[in-house]
Amino acid sequence: MDIYFMRHGRTNYNDLGLCNDDPSRDVHLTEVGIEQAKLAALALRDVVFDRIIxxxxxxxxxxxxxxxxxxxxxxxxxxxxxxxxxxxxxxPVSDYFSAIIHDPLRIRVNGGESLLDHKQRVLRFIDWLKEQKDKTLLVVAHEETMRVFVAYFEGGVKDDQLRDIHVGNCEYKHYVLNCA
Incomplete structure (x- = not known):
């Protein structure tokens, strides 16, 4: 299966440097984010996707x-x-980073999940993908999620190196997933 993994376009919270994991908050693409998505759409216009997740x-x-x-x-x-x-x-994202500085992989703060918890959730998604019958997919997600995809498909990335992977807004990666 061909999979294109993409980070979302720039948002108002990216501009403000704020964390967001609550879908009910008004976090939306900025004009820059919309333009980034349009450029990505042009670049991917000839790819034949079965669906977008x-x-x-x-x-x-x-x-x-x-x-x-x-x-x-x-x-x-x-x-x-x-x-x-x-x-x-x-x-602010900076407050989050300060809170997890002593053990960024395992610390859970304010009822949240650790980076390793998040990684396990993303790996569960990859296992789910292996059961799908699509030929070509687009997956639109977040930078933290993209880091797990990059580490999984490119290999050689230790857990404590995940934070070293940077993926820009609307940057995408193309990988082949061998399904059972």
Whole structure:
């Protein structure tokens, strides 16, 4: 199966430097984010997707809608693609990083999940993908989620190196998943 994994376009919370894992908050693509999605849509216009899978957070769906202007395929939400539940929704990302500095892989703060918890959830999604019958998919997710995809498909990335992987808004990666 060919899978294109993409990070969502730039949002108002990216501009403000705030965490978000609550789908009910007004976190949306900015004009820059919409333009990023349009450029990605042009780059992917000739790829024949069977469907697009997004996280429950609206910014991924908004990005997928722009990409889908060339495809008109179903857009489906999968809960395992949600961004890391940091426990810092609406709070500066810098505060979150300060809270997990002593053990960034395992610390759970304010009822959130650790980076390793998040990684396990994303790996569960990859296992789910292996059972799907699609030929080509687009998955729109978040930077933290993209880090797990990159580490899984490119290999050689230790857990403590996940944070060293950076994926820009609307940057995408193409991988082949061998299904059972």
């Amino acid at each position: 997004v996280s429950p957070l609206p910014r991924t769906y908004q990005t997928a809608e722009v990409i889908n202007c060339y495809h008109a395929v179903p857009i489906e939400v999968h809960p395992d693609l949600a961004d890391i539940r940091s426990g810092f929704d609406g709070i």
